[in-house]
Amino acid sequence: MFATICISVGVGSSYVSYNIISLKLDQFYGFTWVSFGYQVLLILSTQFMGFGFAGIMRKISVYPVRAMWPTLLPTLALNRAMLKDEKLQIINGWKVSRFNFFYIVFGGMFLYFWFPDYLFTALSVFNWMTWIAPNNFNLAAITGSVYGLGLNPIATFDWNYMTQIIQHPLATPWYTIANIYIGSIIAFFCIIGVYWSNHLWTGYLPINSNGLYTNTGKPFMVTEILTNGVFDEAKYQAYSPPYYSAANLVLYGAYFAIYPFSVVYTSMIEWTGMAASFRQVWYSLKDYKRSNFAGFNDPHCRMMSKYKEVPDWWFLAVLVFSIVLSILCVKLYPAQTPIWGIFFALAINLVFLVPLVVIYAVTGFSFGLNVLVELIVGYAIPGNGVALMTLKTIGYNIDGQAENYITNQKTAHYSNIPPMALFRGQMLATFIQCFVTLGVMNWVLSNVDGLCTSHQAQKFSCPAERTFFSASVLWGVIGPKRVFNGLYPILKWCFLIGALLPIPCYAFKRYGPKSVTRAFQPTLILGGFTIYAPYNLTFVTPALIVGFFFMYHIKRRYSDWWEKYNYVLSSALSAGVAFSSIIIFFAVQYHEKDVTWWGNTVSGGGIEGGVGQQSRLDTSILPKGYFGPAPGSYP
Numbered sequence: 001m002f003a004t005i006c007i008s009v010g011v012g013s014s015y016v017s018y019n020i021i022s023l024k025l026d027q028f029y030g031f032t033w034v035s036f037g038y039q040v041l042l043i044l045s046t047q048f049m050g051f052g053f054a055g056i057m058r059k060i061s062v063y064p065v066r067a068m069w070p071t072l073l074p075t076l077a078l079n080r081a082m083l084k085d086e087k088l089q090i091i092n093g094w095k096v097s098r099f100n101f102f103y104i105v106f107g108g109m110f111l112y113f114w115f116p117d118y119l120f121t122a123l124s125v126f127n128w129m130t131w132i133a134p135n136n137f138n139l140a141a142i143t144g145s146v147y148g149l150g151l152n153p154i155a156t157f158d159w160n161y162m163t164q165i166i167q168h169p170l171a172t173p174w175y176t177i178a179n180i181y182i183g184s185i186i187a188f189f190c191i192i193g194v195y196w197s198n199h200l201w202t203g204y205l206p207i208n209s210n211g212l213y214t215n216t217g218k219p220f221m222v223t224e225i226l227t228n229g230v231f232d233e234a235k236y237q238a239y240s241p242p243y244y245s246a247a248n249l250v251l252y253g254a255y256f257a258i259y260p261f262s263v264v265y266t267s268m269i270e271w272t273g274m275a276a277s278f279r280q281v282w283y284s285l286k287d288y289k290r291s292n293f294a295g296f297n298d299p300h301c302r303m304m305s306k307y308k309e310v311p312d313w314w315f316l317a318v319l320v321f322s323i324v325l326s327i328l329c330v331k332l333y334p335a336q337t338p339i340w341g342i343f344f345a346l347a348i349n350l351v352f353l354v355p356l357v358v359i360y361a362v363t364g365f366s367f368g369l370n371v372l373v374e375l376i377v378g379y380a381i382p383g384n385g386v387a388l389m390t391l392k393t394i395g396y397n398i399d400g401q402a403e404n405y406i407t408n409q410k411t412a413h414y415s416n417i418p419p420m421a422l423f424r425g426q427m428l429a430t431f432i433q434c435f436v437t438l439g440v441m442n443w444v445l446s447n448v449d450g451l452c453t454s455h456q457a458q459k460f461s462c463p464a465e466r467t468f469f470s471a472s473v474l475w476g477v478i479g480p481k482r483v484f485n486g487l488y489p490i491l492k493w494c495f496l497i498g499a500l501l502p503i504p505c506y507a508f509k510r511y512g513p514k515s516v517t518r519a520f521q522p523t524l525i526l527g528g529f530t531i532y533a534p535y536n537l538t539f540v541t542p543a544l545i546v547g548f549f550f551m552y553h554i555k556r557r558y559s560d561w562w563e564k565y566n567y568v569l570s571s572a573l574s575a576g577v578a579f580s581s582i583i584i585f586f587a588v589q590y591h592e593k594d595v596t597w598w599g600n601t602v603s604g605g606g607i608e609g610g611v612g613q614q615s616r617l618d619t620s621i622l623p624k625g626y627f628g629p630a631p632g633s634y635p
Contacts, residue, residue: 006425018468045325050401052319077567092561109576116158124158125603134606150536169543170570174551175519183528195246202246214240215626217619231383247532254529255371257498265502345395370396378475388476486635
């Protein structure tokens with residue numbers, strides 16, 4: 001279990017990779033100064049900075065019983081199945097042990113994944129409704145899985161697709177999945193309204209893209225408006241403003257609303273538990289010799305209190321070390337980032353980290369501070385996309401790594417692993433992960449052809465990196481002042497909506513019918529708005545179906561089976577996909593061995609394949625040759 005926890009802290013790529021790829025690739029910024037030394041300083045500082053906050057967060061989101069962290073349960077169940085002997089007994093007609101059940105499901109998924117990933121890819125992108133009329137724009141916009149909004153009751157037979165948005169549909173509480181889905185459906189109709197009314201010229205663009213476009217509908221090239229990496233007004237007025245798709249506008253409006261909403265609403269609903277946790281923090285500050293577990297009397301805390309604790313000043317030392325590295329990073333390289341911005345990112349996390357972690361710990365749903373940081377930095381340092389990306393990486397990763405460490409600490413708490421051993425293991429694993437990430441990323445940059453293009457052969461299309469780049473252009477280079485005052489003034493009102501909306505939501509939660517309010521989570525409903533651009537309902541509808549069947553129906557009707565097998569099933573499916581995808585990539589995809597037949601080509605036909613009409617309104621017959629404000633008078 002200790003090895004599992006240490007490895008899990010380094011799973012996945014670092015958020016820094018978005019920054020480096022956006023800076024280096026020619027289709028983005030194309031800077032040549034992004035050396036390995038810059039990368040090392042940036043990744044070490046950002047990956048460790050969040051750990052400095054984790055010491056405080058232990059008393060808020062690890063020790064309290066209410067902080068259950070439901071997404072951890074599959075990992076715990078898997079380790080228990082692998083290592084703990086169990087008596088063979090018949091559970092709802094099933095006699096197989098957890099251990100054997102895992103390997104049966106793992107082997108089945110290992111073999112099955114060859115079909116949606118390589119032999120029959122239409123099972124993965126199962127956009128069957130668009131097959132009826134591949135060149136019908138309205139049909140593709142509403143039901144399309146690639147470029148549309150994904151309204152499709154049977155959207156995929158690929159476990160990998162089902163777990164992109166809701167990463168653990170067999171562990172996430174059913175009410176969490178349902179609330180997120182309700183929000184995504186409301187957002188679906190909002191996007192349709194914005195798009196078909198051509199509000200803010202969105203009708204000239206693809207409906208669900210995370211890219212930026214010019215006033216002629218072409219991809220926006222940020223290098224056309226930069227001089228020495230900084231915004232150039234004359235070039236901007238001669239080129240074009242950047243324009244968002246309808247889905248991206250709705251997504252950003254939701255993000256601007258969710259930050260004030262989450263702080264106010266979470267404080268109102270969870271105030272009793274949060275206040276008790278803050279009192280524990282205050283007591284520990286008054287008496288540094290006081291045990292971290294004092295005031296927590298549940299069985300887990302009583303067992304963990306027998307171990308030697310990690311002093312709070314260790315976390316503080318890690319934070320100071322990370323700050324020094326980040327200062328060196330922005331001073332030794334032309335990152336165009338002021339030092340005060342680093343401390344500003346720290347201050348934002350001090351305010352927002354607590355409610356975000358509390359929401360994640362209780363519901364299994366998380367969202368980062370990336371949009372909030374880029375907005376405020378855009379105001380503070382206008383015209384500078386590089387500074388925005390740097391501070392956004394720092395600000396977001398503090399939250400991300402703090403949650404990462406706390407998640408693993410909760411796993412250790414459940415598993416009765418000594419805190420001192422955990423601290424040493426996490427620090428070493430994170431250090432190793434930094435260099436593994438840089439090695440893999442630089443290899444990919446040098447060896448993968450067409451990286452981060454829409455139709456890259458091995459599907460390295462970089463949706464997250466493209467979103468990261470687009471945000472740096474609109475909120476960094478152009479700046480929120482131009483966006484809110486000229487391009488998209490409606491977005492600024494979303495903050496007010498987010499600040500006022502908790503009042504009726506709290507009243508309904510407290511005084512509404514208990515049969516409804518028990519599962520009512522408005523923060524998750526707002527979170528459902530943020531699934532789009534470039535993702536869509538294709539990625540959440542299957543999770544809703546799977547979640548309803550296992551987390552609601554099976555859990556209620558066959559609770560013994562659910563308790564024994566459900567979390568093991570989740571782990572086995574994910575493990576089978578992981579091992580199978582590695583073999584498939586290196587065996588038949590890296591050096592292409594194509595299997596060309598209808599089942600591998602039908603999903604990419606017509607509009608879904610990027611061919612033909614990509615926007616509702618034709619940009620080739622614009623009356624003035626462009627849409628929006630006239631050249632020379634751009635906001």
